[in-house]
Amino acid sequence: MQEYIAKDSISKEILNSAKLLQAVEVNALILGENGVGKKSLAKYILPRSEIYEAKNLQKDIADEVLILQNEAIIVDKINEITNIDLFLKWIDENSIRVIAISQTENLNQKIKDIFSINLEIPNLSKREEDTKALINKFSQEASSILDMPLIPQSKLIINISNNTHSLRKSIYFSYLFETIGEHEILMFLEKYISENLSGDNSYKDLSYIFEVPLLKASTKKYKSQVQVAKHLGLNRITLRKKLEIYKDLL
Incomplete structure (x- = not known):
């Protein structure tokens, strides 16, 4: 413990x-x-x-x-x-x-x-210094257990939605992601989609798996909707619709 x-x-x-x-x-x-x-x-x-x-x-x-x-x-x-x-x-x-x-x-x-x-x-959301210390602790722990070099904090995925439970998991994921390439990502997606294909509208039902991370990454990187729309090749009306559809996941 x-x-x-x-x-x-x-x-x-x-x-x-x-x-x-x-x-x-x-x-x-x-x-x-x-x-x-x-x-x-x-x-x-x-x-x-x-x-x-x-x-x-x-x-x-x-x-x-x-x-x-x-x-x-x-x-x-x-x-x-x-x-x-x-x-x-x-x-x-x-x-x-x-x-x-x-x-x-x-x-x-x-x-x-x-x-x-x-x-x-x-909660950790109200304990900034504790969170920093825990990030450092879990990062060193993951590095040692997985026998990998320490990852810079800027590359760590930080999730404190469930306090230390989600924080530790997200940091271990960060280390595992360093070993995962495009082939593995596609393989994981294929497995998930295969297990969740059902009904007559699967393309629409499962498209969020691709669109949500793309929208999240784009809004973090480009900040303004104008830039997001430009780099994604979407018009702003389409972008706003998608942001509204997925607002609970973004």
């Missing part, structure tokens, strides 16, 4: 709170969307503790197969606990400290009440 990156001021504040939680034995709730670093932060607080999926933990408690006392545990997806009274009774009777993780604040009030501290981790 990767370390919790804290280069932005908000992340440093969160890390300072996490350091406090290393010394103070209270229950804490870590909130945030997928890939923001919730598990990494939880493991920073409790480096020697197990991570339990909430549903599995609840089942083990109900089946009385879990023997823990005076322990600290990490509970992932705490919002998926359904037998709340059973869970609360178990942690109380066995003196269990809980560092919990959730994507949602919409928790049962009984669950909320056990936490003395809530830490909410923002």
Whole structure:
């Protein structure tokens, strides 16, 4: 599991709170969307503790197969606990400290009440310095694993739509793209199209696979619609129609 990156001021504040939680034995709730670093932060607080999926933990408690006392545990997806009274009774009777993780604040009030501290981790879109550090980390990781020289950052594909999950994937794709030529691209397209050919209007239905990346690349490179239309050999009316058709994908 990767370390919790804290280069932005908000992340440093969160890390300072996490350091406090290393010394103070209270229950804490870590909130945030997928890939923001919730598990990494939880493991920073409790480096020697197990991570339990909430549903599995609840089942083990109900089946009385879990023997823990005076322990600290990490509970992932705490919002998926359904037998709340059973869970609360178990942690109380066995003196269990809980560092919990959730994507949602919409928790049962009984669950909320056990936490003395809530830490909410923002998305990478709000953590510019953290993102830069993660880009560098994942780039070095990809270079080492794939046994390739480091790629300049200007050539990296950066996708933080799903935070670190999409960022790591996009950087690995960047390295793989360095080894892919026109033949491989056409081969991938052929495979995708072959698997998705259906109905009587496949040409129209699948033309976006070519047109969307062409429009995205052109608008990034040429900026103005006049220049885009000129270099694509389209009139501006046709270009505007295509931009409107694909606006959700651009």
